[in-house]
Amino acid sequence: MNWACSIGLSTKPGLVYFHSLLNSHIQTKNPKQALLLFRQLYEFNVKPNDLTSSLLLKACTSSSSYLNSANAEIEANQIHTHLIKSGVDRFVYVGTALLDLYMKLGRVRNAQKLFDDMPERDDVSWNALICGVSRNGRHFEALELFVQMCREGFRPRHTTLVSLVPSCGRHELAFQGKSVHGFGIKAGLDSDSQVKNALTSMYGKCADLEAAEVLFEEIGDKSVVSWNTMIGAYGQNGFFDEAMLVFKRMREEDVQANLVTVVSLLSANADPESAHCHAIKTGLVNNASVITSLICEYATRGNTESGELLYKSLPQKTLVSLTALISSYAERDNMGQVMECFAHLLQLDMKLDAVAMVSILHGIKHPADFGLGLAFHGYGLKTGLTADSLAVNGLISMYSRFDNIEDAFSLFSEMREKPLITWNSLVSGCVQAGRSSDALELFSQMKMSGHSPDSISISSLLSGCCQIEYLKFGEGLHTYVLRNNLEGEDFVGTALIDMYTKCGRIDRAERVFKSIKEPCLATWNSMISGYSLYGLEHKALVCFSEMQEQGLKPDKITFLAVLAACTHGGLVHGGRTYFQMMKERFNLIPSLQHCACMVNLYGRAGLLDDALMFIRDMEIEPDFAVWGALLNACCIHQEVKLGEYIAKKLFFLDSKNAGFLVLMSNLYAIKRRWEDVARVREMMRETGGDGCSGISVIEMT
DNA sequence: GTAGGGTTAG
Numbered sequence: 001m002n003w004a005c006s007i008g009l010s011t012k013p014g015l016v017y018f019h020s021l022l023n024s025h026i027q028t029k030n031p032k033q034a035l036l037l038f039r040q041l042y043e044f045n046v047k048p049n050d051l052t053s054s055l056l057l058k059a060c061t062s063s064s065s066y067l068n069s070a071n072a073e074i075e076a077n078q079i080h081t082h083l084i085k086s087g088v089d090r091f092v093y094v095g096t097a098l099l100d101l102y103m104k105l106g107r108v109r110n111a112q113k114l115f116d117d118m119p120e121r122d123d124v125s126w127n128a129l130i131c132g133v134s135r136n137g138r139h140f141e142a143l144e145l146f147v148q149m150c151r152e153g154f155r156p157r158h159t160t161l162v163s164l165v166p167s168c169g170r171h172e173l174a175f176q177g178k179s180v181h182g183f184g185i186k187a188g189l190d191s192d193s194q195v196k197n198a199l200t201s202m203y204g205k206c207a208d209l210e211a212a213e214v215l216f217e218e219i220g221d222k223s224v225v226s227w228n229t230m231i232g233a234y235g236q237n238g239f240f241d242e243a244m245l246v247f248k249r250m251r252e253e254d255v256q257a258n259l260v261t262v263v264s265l266l267s268a269n270a271d272p273e274s275a276h277c278h279a280i281k282t283g284l285v286n287n288a289s290v291i292t293s294l295i296c297e298y299a300t301r302g303n304t305e306s307g308e309l310l311y312k313s314l315p316q317k318t319l320v321s322l323t324a325l326i327s328s329y330a331e332r333d334n335m336g337q338v339m340e341c342f343a344h345l346l347q348l349d350m351k352l353d354a355v356a357m358v359s360i361l362h363g364i365k366h367p368a369d370f371g372l373g374l375a376f377h378g379y380g381l382k383t384g385l386t387a388d389s390l391a392v393n394g395l396i397s398m399y400s401r402f403d404n405i406e407d408a409f410s411l412f413s414e415m416r417e418k419p420l421i422t423w424n425s426l427v428s429g430c431v432q433a434g435r436s437s438d439a440l441e442l443f444s445q446m447k448m449s450g451h452s453p454d455s456i457s458i459s460s461l462l463s464g465c466c467q468i469e470y471l472k473f474g475e476g477l478h479t480y481v482l483r484n485n486l487e488g489e490d491f492v493g494t495a496l497i498d499m500y501t502k503c504g505r506i507d508r509a510e511r512v513f514k515s516i517k518e519p520c521l522a523t524w525n526s527m528i529s530g531y532s533l534y535g536l537e538h539k540a541l542v543c544f545s546e547m548q549e550q551g552l553k554p555d556k557i558t559f560l561a562v563l564a565a566c567t568h569g570g571l572v573h574g575g576r577t578y579f580q581m582m583k584e585r586f587n588l589i590p591s592l593q594h595c596a597c598m599v600n601l602y603g604r605a606g607l608l609d610d611a612l613m614f615i616r617d618m619e620i621e622p623d624f625a626v627w628g629a630l631l632n633a634c635c636i637h638q639e640v641k642l643g644e645y646i647a648k649k650l651f652f653l654d655s656k657n658a659g660f661l662v663l664m665s666n667l668y669a670i671k672r673r674w675e676d677v678a679r680v681r682e683m684m685r686e687t688g689g690d691g692c693s694g695i696s697v698i699e700m701t
Numbered sequence: 702g703t704a705g706g707g708t709t710a711g
Contacts, residue, residue, distance in 0.1 A: 162702055197702040228703040235704095263704045289705050296706070323706035355707045362708075393708050424709040459710045494711040522711050 015046055022055040031066040034059035035075060050088040053079075057097035061104050068319050069349045076101050092118065096125040103132025106353070107384055123154045131163035137354065137388050139167035140417045143176055156183075158192040165198040169205030172420050172451065177202050193219055197229050204233025222253070228260045235268025243268040259287045266293040288314055292321040299328030317348055323356045330363025335372070338363050357385055358394035365401060373398045389415060393422050400429025405438070420451050428460040436464035440473055453480070455489040462495035471503040478512075487512075490520040497523065501530035521552050529561035537569030556588055563597040567604060575601040596625040603633020608642060624653050631660055635667045643667050661687070 018041060025034040038056050041048055048056075056079065066072055080098060083089040089098070095118050102111035115121070115129050126149045134142035146164050149156065161184050168177030181199055184190040190199070196219045203212035216222075216230045227250040234243035247265060250257070262279045279285040291310050298306040304325075311317070311325050322345055329337040338360055345352070352360070357380060364373040377395055380386040386395070392411055399408040408429050415422065423446045430439035443461055446453060453461075458477055465474035478496060486492050493516045500509035513519065513527045524547040531540035544562050547554065554562075559582045566575035579598055582588045590598075595618055602611035611630050615622050627650050634643035643664065650660040661684045668676040 166702085192702095194702045199702095201703065223702085225703045230703095232704065258703090260704045267705075292705050318706095320706045325706090327706065353706090358707045390708065397708065421709055426709095428709060454709095456710050463711070489710095491710050496711095498711065520711095526711070 015049065015052065018046065018048075019051060019055060022052070022059060026055065026059045026062050029063040029066075031060045031063050031072075048086070048088075050091040050094050053083055053086075053088050054091075054094050054097045057094070057101050061097075061101050065316075065318070065350075067104050068351060068353070070351055071349065073105055073107070076105055076107075090119055092120055092122055092125060096122075096128050099125065100128045100132065103128070103136065106136060106388070108133060108136045108138065108387060109384070121154075123149075123157060123160070126154050127157070127160050127163055130160060134163055134167040137390055138417060139170065139173055139419075142167040143173070143180075146180070156187065156189070158189045158195050161189055161195050162198050165195070165202050169202040170419070171206055171454065174206040174208065177206060193221060193223065193226065197223075197226050200226070200233065201229045204229065204236060207237055209233060209237060209239070222255070224250075224255055224258050224261065227255055228258070228264055231261065231268065232264045235264055240268050257282065257284075259284050259289050262287075262290050263293045266290070266297065288316060288318060288321060292318070292324050295321060295324040295328075299324060299331070302332075304328050304332065319345070319350055319353060319356060322348075322350075323359050326356065327359035327362065330359055333363065333365060335363050335366075335369050339372075351383060352379070352385065354385055354388040354390040354394075357391045361394035361398045364398050367402065370402055373402075389417055389419055389422060393419075393425050396422065396425045396429060400426070400433055403433040405430060405433050405435055418449070418451075420446075420454060420457070423451060424454075424456045424460065427457055427464075431460050431464040431467065434467065436467045436470070439464040440470070452484070455486045455492045458486060459489075459491040459495040462492075462499045465499050466502040471499075471505065474499040474503060487515065488517070490523060493519065494523045494526045497526045497530060501526070501533060506530055506534045506536070521547075521555060521558070524552060525555075525557045525561055528558060529564065532561050532565035532568055535568045537565040537571060540565035541574070554582075554586060556591060556594070559588065559590075560593055560597065563594060563601065567597060567601040570605055572601060572605045572607065590619075592620060592623050592626060595620070595622065596629045599626055599629040600632070603630055604636065606633075606637050608633060608637065608639060612642075624650060627653065628660060628663075631663050635663050635670070638667070638670055640667060640671055640673075 018037065021037055022034055025031070025037065034056055038048065038052070041052070060066065060072070060076065060079070076098075079101075080089075083094060083098065088094050095114060099111045099114050102108075102114065111129070111132055115125065118125065126145075130142050130145050130149070133145060142164055146156070146160070149160070161180065165177070165180060167173065168180055181190070181202075184195060184199070189195055196215055200212050200215045200219075203209070203215065212230065212233045216226065216233075219226050227246065230246050231243045231250075234240070234246060243265065247257075247261070250261075257278065262282075262284050265278075279290055284290050291314055295307040295310050298304070298310065307325055307328055311321055314321055322341060326338055326341045329335075329341065342352075342360065345356075357376065360376060361373065364370070364376075373395075377386075380391055380395065385391045392415055396408045396411050399405070399411070408426055412418070412422065412426050423442065427439045427442050427446075430436065430442065439461060443453065443457070446457070458481060461477055462474060465471070465477065474496075477499075481487050481492055481496065487496075493512060496512045497509045500506070500512065509527065509530050513523070516523060519527070524543065528540045528543045528547075531537070531543060540561065544554070544558070547558070559578065562578050563575055566572070566578065575598065579590065579594070582594070583590065595614070598614055599611045602608070602614060608630070611633060615626060615630065618626070627646050631643055631646045631650065634640070634646065647660050647664045661680050665677050665680040665684070668674075668680065
């Protein structure tokens with residue numbers, strides 16, 4: 001009662017007062033105060049009505065940080081119970097507000113049940129349902145509901161389209177998106193500028209920039225949102241200069257940039273300095289979203305410390321900014337820091353969403369962390385996150401990383417909507433786990449289910465063909481590539497070259513390579529290593545210089561291929577020169593693989609002293625492969641003494657790896673030292689490796 | 702209505 005006195009009320013405050021107070025809490029996005037006020041109603045013996053409840057629900061949905069808190073869900077259930085008890089749940093608009101709250105909490109199933117049980121529905125409740133389903137990533141379902149809504153005689157409004165259209169902003173639904181656009185035109189809803197913005201964005205996300213441009217130019221009153229949409233459309237498709245030009249036009253037309261403009265420009269990477277400058281000038285640099293974008297910029301450049309500092313500078317921590325940090329740790333295999341972030345998130349009373357979950361799962365790579373992966377799977381089941389295809393996708397990838405294909409498959413089969421990306425995850429999971437036949441089987445299933453495999457599916461499948469040397473299937477994929485105009489894609493070209501090389505058809509690999517207009521670095525690399533694999537070292541080296549003439553800078557993989565080519569051709573001097581070039585001209589630090597390659601080069605040429613000196617001068621500790629290369633050379637040149645010395649080293653490095661014993665046994669055999677051969681064979685039996693395990697695959701035609 | 706954190710590939 002003190003509270004009433006303090007604002008000068010001598011009599012019991014009426015419901016109207018509470019409503020206006022609730023309204024102000026909605027304005028200030030303060031659900032906690034709204035809930036407190038609602039509880040106080042009972043102290044005054046005031047009975048809330050349907051409007052009170054709907055205002056309370058609206059207040060709850062007004063703040064995203066509240067929706068992300070662990071309490072929100074419990075309180076939503078309490079409100080729901082209260083609504084049923086007081087009987088106000090029969091009002092359509094109250095039910096719709098509750099549905100909206102459940103949707104924003106990610107509880108799609110609860111919301112859907114609510115909708116199914118509604119005594120009556122109107123177009124607003126349909127809109128809320130479609131909007132929620134769409135925002136929760138169930139895009140195909142959103143489309144189905146839209147059709148159902150029309151069938152049941154409800155007339156979609158422009159808000160319906162604005163809710164639905166973002167769901168069509170993905171390649172697999174591009175066709176449906178066009179249909180919805182057509183529907184909008186027929187229904188006369190397309191003149192609305194919000195609808196046009198949504199459609200522009202949709203076309204941008206489907207990489208149909210021409211359609212996006214046409215729509216954008218059609219918008220008579222281009223708002224800052226329209227401009228941002230077009231900047232984003234260009235940026236997402238890699239047209240950074242065009243994004244910058246639109247930004248210039250926008251400024252010429254005196255449209256004030258907002259934070260979304262800055263964020264879009266930052267992610268479009270179009271001259272980040274000027275975007276940053278602009279942000280500072282306009283004061284937008286203090287904004288949390290802008291800072292989050294900067295955290296990402298630093299993270300992608302490997303500068304986690306700056307990211308951390310920026311995060312600490314944020315007055316209000318958000319899930320998005322924390323996710324940016326988490327993913328930069330996960331990327332760098334720093335699960336310790338990732339888990340600290342997770343603990344921090346719990347302290348902040350937040351919960352994971354699908355993106356945050358995926359970021360964490362991405363960092364789970366080492367067998368020791370597999371338990372964590374299982375725990376997060378459990379977390380997903382408990383919080384309902386596993387209904388989101390994005391989160392399931394992360395789980396499928398995680399399980400495949402540990403060769404746990406059965407669990408990946410069972411997650412997959414339980415999914416109602418299977419987006420292309422999930423098929424791709426499973427396909428690449430199978431290939432990585434060495435189960436290429438399963439991957440190829442999935443390919444036909446995915447076509448049967450109506451998906452058109454994209455460049456990612458094809459590149460994964462092609463590398464599966466390498467694994468089982470399945471040339472015929474690879475050729476089939478090549479035809480698919482040509483029929484669907486995917487040959488221009490970097491990944492596809494590279495994978496094709498790789499497949500043909502590994503399946504014994506260097507001629508075809510060469511033909512594919514020559515058909516590519518502008519090969520990227522990886523494509524050049526796979527051609528160079530193809531040549532070197534076939535002992536065509538001169539072709540490999542010509543390729544290497546042509547690549548540089550095109551203005552491309554070789555990387556570590558290029559040099560692995562080049563050094564291998566020199567080894568095959570016995571080009572000792574060349575190899576030495578390229579090794580120097582790699583370090584001095586291109587500032588690349590040689591890895592153990594490069595060093596093993598050099599030892600191999602010297603060793604095969606019989607320069608065992610040079611090989612030894614090379615190992616002595618190495619800046620990193622030589623590993624099994626480096627010493628193994630030298631032992632191999634000893635076999636070739638029948639150097640028993642040195643061989644024995646190296647074999648001892650190898651034994652201490654990894655006594656379980658029987659490879660060196662095979663080499664030693666061969667070495668003794670060449671020298672006809674049969675007693676020693678027998679001794680080594682005995683050791684092989686003791687270590688468990690018979691030294692002869694291996695398989696060959698012959699494709700039956 | 703617009704963006705920011707994220708998954709699949711050589």
